[in-house]
Amino acid sequence: MERDIRLMPSDVTIRNLGVGYGEHEVLSLDELTVDPGEFLSILGPSGCGKTTLLNAIGGFVQPSRGTITVGGRDITALPSHRRGLGVVFQNYALFPHLSVAGNVGYGLRVRGDDRARRESRVAEMLELVGLSAYADRRPNQLSGGQQQRVALARGLAISPDVLLLDEPLSNLDAQLRRQMRVELREIQEALGTTMIFVTHDQDEALSMSDRVALFHDGRQEQIGTPEEIYRRPRTRFVADFMGAANLLRGTVVDDSLIDVEGEHLPVRTARRPGTTVDVALRREQIILDADPAAGPPVGVRGTVHMRSFSGSHWEFVLTTTKGVRLTAEVPDRPGSDWSAPEVGREVGISWRQDVPHVLEAVSP
Amino acid sequence: MRTAAPPRWPGPGILVIPPLVFVVIMFAVPLVQLAQLSLRPSDAFNRLLDGFTTENFRRVLSEPYFADSISYTVVNSAVVTLACAVIAFPLSWVITRTSRRWLKVLVFMVVISPMLTSVVVRSYGWRIVLSSEGPVNSALLGLGLVEQPLALLTSRAGSVISIVHVLLPFFVLMLNSTLKALDESVLRAAQALGAGPIRRLMQVILPLSVPGFVGGAIVVFSLSMGIYVTPLLIGGVNQPLGGLRVYTQVMTSFDYPTAAALSFVLLAISLIVAGLLSAVQLVGGKRIHG
Amino acid sequence: MADRPRTPGAWALFAAVALILLFLVGPLVVVVVSSFSATSSLAFPPEGYSLRWYEQVLTSREWRVSFSLSFLLAALAVPTVAVLSLLGGYGLVRGAFRGHGAIQAFLLSPLMVPEIMLGIGLLTYLQSWGLINTITGLWLAHSLVALPFGLRAVINVATSLDPRVEASAASLGAGPVRVFLTVTVPQLLPGLVSAGVFAAVISLGEVAVSTFIAGANTTTVPLRVLSAAQFELDPTAAVVSTLLMMISAVVILVLERLLRVSDHL
Numbered sequence: 001m002e003r004d005i006r007l008m009p010s011d012v013t014i015r016n017l018g019v020g021y022g023e024h025e026v027l028s029l030d031e032l033t034v035d036p037g038e039f040l041s042i043l044g045p046s047g048c049g050k051t052t053l054l055n056a057i058g059g060f061v062q063p064s065r066g067t068i069t070v071g072g073r074d075i076t077a078l079p080s081h082r083r084g085l086g087v088v089f090q091n092y093a094l095f096p097h098l099s100v101a102g103n104v105g106y107g108l109r110v111r112g113d114d115r116a117r118r119e120s121r122v123a124e125m126l127e128l129v130g131l132s133a134y135a136d137r138r139p140n141q142l143s144g145g146q147q148q149r150v151a152l153a154r155g156l157a158i159s160p161d162v163l164l165l166d167e168p169l170s171n172l173d174a175q176l177r178r179q180m181r182v183e184l185r186e187i188q189e190a191l192g193t194t195m196i197f198v199t200h201d202q203d204e205a206l207s208m209s210d211r212v213a214l215f216h217d218g219r220q221e222q223i224g225t226p227e228e229i230y231r232r233p234r235t236r237f238v239a240d241f242m243g244a245a246n247l248l249r250g251t252v253v254d255d256s257l258i259d260v261e262g263e264h265l266p267v268r269t270a271r272r273p274g275t276t277v278d279v280a281l282r283r284e285q286i287i288l289d290a291d292p293a294a295g296p297p298v299g300v301r302g303t304v305h306m307r308s309f310s311g312s313h314w315e316f317v318l319t320t321t322k323g324v325r326l327t328a329e330v331p332d333r334p335g336s337d338w339s340a341p342e343v344g345r346e347v348g349i350s351w352r353q354d355v356p357h358v359l360e361a362v363s364p
Numbered sequence: 365m366r367t368a369a370p371p372r373w374p375g376p377g378i379l380v381i382p383p384l385v386f387v388v389i390m391f392a393v394p395l396v397q398l399a400q401l402s403l404r405p406s407d408a409f410n411r412l413l414d415g416f417t418t419e420n421f422r423r424v425l426s427e428p429y430f431a432d433s434i435s436y437t438v439v440n441s442a443v444v445t446l447a448c449a450v451i452a453f454p455l456s457w458v459i460t461r462t463s464r465r466w467l468k469v470l471v472f473m474v475v476i477s478p479m480l481t482s483v484v485v486r487s488y489g490w491r492i493v494l495s496s497e498g499p500v501n502s503a504l505l506g507l508g509l510v511e512q513p514l515a516l517l518t519s520r521a522g523s524v525i526s527i528v529h530v531l532l533p534f535f536v537l538m539l540n541s542t543l544k545a546l547d548e549s550v551l552r553a554a555q556a557l558g559a560g561p562i563r564r565l566m567q568v569i570l571p572l573s574v575p576g577f578v579g580g581a582i583v584v585f586s587l588s589m590g591i592y593v594t595p596l597l598i599g600g601v602n603q604p605l606g607g608l609r610v611y612t613q614v615m616t617s618f619d620y621p622t623a624a625a626l627s628f629v630l631l632a633i634s635l636i637v638a639g640l641l642s643a644v645q646l647v648g649g650k651r652i653h654g
Numbered sequence: 655m656a657d658r659p660r661t662p663g664a665w666a667l668f669a670a671v672a673l674i675l676l677f678l679v680g681p682l683v684v685v686v687v688s689s690f691s692a693t694s695s696l697a698f699p700p701e702g703y704s705l706r707w708y709e710q711v712l713t714s715r716e717w718r719v720s721f722s723l724s725f726l727l728a729a730l731a732v733p734t735v736a737v738l739s740l741l742g743g744y745g746l747v748r749g750a751f752r753g754h755g756a757i758q759a760f761l762l763s764p765l766m767v768p769e770i771m772l773g774i775g776l777l778t779y780l781q782s783w784g785l786i787n788t789i790t791g792l793w794l795a796h797s798l799v800a801l802p803f804g805l806r807a808v809i810n811v812a813t814s815l816d817p818r819v820e821a822s823a824a825s826l827g828a829g830p831v832r833v834f835l836t837v838t839v840p841q842l843l844p845g846l847v848s849a850g851v852f853a854a855v856i857s858l859g860e861v862a863v864s865t866f867i868a869g870a871n872t873t874t875v876p877l878r879v880l881s882a883a884q885f886e887l888d889p890t891a892a893v894v895s896t897l898l899m900m901i902s903a904v905v906i907l908v909l910e911r912l913l914r915v916s917d918h919l
Binding site (some may be wrong): 375376377378379380381382383384386387390391392393394395397398401451454455457458471473474475477478479480481482483484485486487488489490491492493495497498499502529532561562582583586587589590591592593596597606607610611614620623624627628630631634638 | 661663667671675678681682684685688695696698699737738739741742744745746748749750751760763764765767768769770771772774775776777778779782794795797798805834855859860861865866879880883884891892895898899902906
């Protein structure tokens with residue numbers, strides 16, 4: 001029986017959603033739209049509300065306000081078993097008393113599929129995740145990665161409108177995690193299922209997603225493509241969470257300089273002189289002792305305060321003459337005549353003028 | 365377009381209702397009625413009269429036949445509780461700390477075997493052991509330590525020993541849950557800091573086991589305040605134990621109101637002791653956890 | 655420390671544990687040995703061994719009636735306690751409602767009340783219902799006495815269940831009742847079986863409450879042992895006690911092998 005396993009993907013729209021009341025509101029979300037077939041990551045530190053959001057979509061917590069629609073169908077008031085969404089949990093939550101095939105076929109059995117249909121669908125799903133040989137095993141006889149695949153196959157077997165994934169890779173070791181990222185994305189592309197993926201790992205979110213929504217304190221801080229989130233953080237929190245080590249608060253002097261604690265740093269900006277701005281500068285964007293032949297030096301002088309070696313890179317903590325502290329990361333260059341400046345040495349600190357990112361919002 | 369909300373599952377909490385109803389009907393209501401009974405007057409033939417009286421409680425607390433049995437019972441229960449605490453600790457330690465499964469299962473099975481054996485069977489065993497022709501007396505006579513068999517069955521020691529045997533499993537189970545939670549790394553840390561076995565026991569293990577000891581003591585003390593089957597078989601019905609006095613009032617005098625009053629006095633004492641022990645734990649807990 | 659008894663302290667611990675175990679099993683062993691006595695005396699050790707008391711018990715009509723009554727009561731108490739413990743234990747662990755701790759304490763409290771009090775309380779109460787000297791009365795009383803033990807067993811297992819397993823089942827389309835029956839109950843099985851074992855063992859051995867509410871027509875096995883031990887000084891009570899112990903031991907060992915019940919008590 002030749003059958004296309006692709007689904008008609010659904011969109012998800014969340015409006016004015018709140019979970020909890022008053023001061024105990026743990027999640028507050030004005031609007032979030034997930035496109036059909038999109039892979040959206042919900043990223044944030046623990047306690048940011050990302051799992052609450054997933055639980056609200058899955059029907060495991062009752063929102064205090066707002067609506068959730070999937071494919072144009074309002075599911076806000078539906079109990080979880082009428083929502084038709086697949087869920088994959090961090091600890092896989094497999095049924096310990098059922099075999100692998102029993103786990104994957106559970107939703108089909110509930111739906112009332114006949115035996116033949118069930119068996120062919122289970123076989124199809126196990127093949128998709130590469131576990132055809134394990135159909136009769138019990139979950140506790142499988143490795144973590146295999147259990148993960150069973151959970152995925154179980155969630156996908158019912159052809160859900162949307163698949164929700166709650167930190168599904170965080171219990172795996174680093175190597176397996178990398179491998180699963182690729183596999184998960186391949187499966188998503190093969191099936192075209194809309195996926196909402198909750199994680200606290202920014203690498204994971206950046207490398208897998210079509211878009212990333214970053215959450216903090218129960219609110220959405222920013223949503224955008226991985227490049228947007230990484231290169232153009234909107235707030236200090238986003239910049240910090242995405243690993244921008246240098247977050248500087250200063251006043252605009254002119255269109256190419258800002259004043260930070262009396263130090264004039266080269267930053268290109270269209271803001272009016274005198275406005276307070278936050279600027280994010282990634283550590284790898286800082287250049288030490290730029291080659292004067294490459295052009296006129298734009299930068300400041302400073303000294304090395306601390307340095308550490310991490311194999312492929314050197315990390316420096318620098319202090320400018322006026323006392324502004326910056327962190328820089330420079331690739332090690334073994335075999336060249338370059339040597340890492342020692343603690344206490346004076347260095348030139350510079351960067352390409354268009355590189356520092358002026359944050360859209362100034363946090364209080 | 366809002367889908368009509370189907371009736372939502374009111375939550376697993378409602379599952380509690382059937383057992384709750386059962387315990388209310390079979391336990392709470394009978395106890396309330398017993399309380400009412402303890403406050404009813406009765407005539408010289410122990411026929412119940414209408415009205416309200418505290419006479420039954422006055423009798424129980426003032427007549428030596430009852431009042432002396434109450435103090436005797438409290439002392440007995442305290443001794444039983446202490447003995448259980450001392451004996452339970454090494455058992456619990458082995459059950460929760462050994463990595464040998466056979467040893468764990470063996471000790472555990474032996475410890476709960478009294479619990480799984482009818483109290484009648486256990487008491488009957490002690491009856492044989494302590495009888496004048498039993499193994500203890502045979503041994504004593506054989507060794508020439510005594511000339512006449514000792515009356516162990518009617519001795520206070522005999523009654524205490526058999527009650528300890530009956531109640532020990534409860535203490536061990538309560539202590540197990542605390543010792544199971546005791547973190548091995550805390551002991552390693554104490555050892556690394558130079559604490560020897562005795563010091564580790566006295567300054568680390570025992571203080572951290574206080575909740576288990578308190579829990580065990582509360583259960584064992586409460587149960588021994590009203591125990592009657594074992595002493596009935598071992599020392600006979602005439603020992604001055606509260607449980608036996610209640611039994612006699614019901615079975616031979618048919619004086620239900622006095623029996624009810626006495627049983628409430630026994631319950632009240634065990635609740636007071638439970639309260640005091642919990643207070644000890646609270647104070648001790650504050651000292652340990654700041 | 656208990657693993658490698660090399661230090662004097664560890665040896666002392668081992669010796670103490672061995673002595674205590676002897677103290678615990680000693681009286682039970684004495685009962686078993688006495689049951690094989692050749693004479694009617696309870697002197698220990700017996701002067702000779704025979705099976706004559708077993709023959710006497712097994713051919714006695716009275717004992718047979720008591721055994722069938724006790725088995726019937728256990729057969730009634732086991733499902734009652736198992737179902738009530740399952741509902742109560744799971745409801746307490748998963749239910750989010752006010753007064754949760756108080757309700758749990760209340761459901762476990764029959765365990766804490768002196769046995770004599772339960773006995774006379776149920777005596778006057780069941781009298782008013784006309785349930786003294788009836789199978790129904792004993793069935794209800796045995797279920798009440800065993801319920802706290804069963805509840806504890808189910809609570810212990812239910813606490814270790816991961817709610818996300820049930821959430822997964824719900825997300826796959828299973829309604830609450832279906833989730834409970836196909837996902838929750840199978841996972842609670844060890845606790846449920848423990849509850850059933852407690853109910854059987856307690857029902858087969860209960861005397862403290864039964865003494866008050868049983869009568870001439872409802873003399874259970876342990877009640878008959880009680881009166882035999884009090885008034886007839888021959889080894890028939892030892893024989894019946896041995897049989898009771900064997901029943902308990904077989905039940906426990908089989909279940910320990912199947913389900914490792916000792917991890918859930």
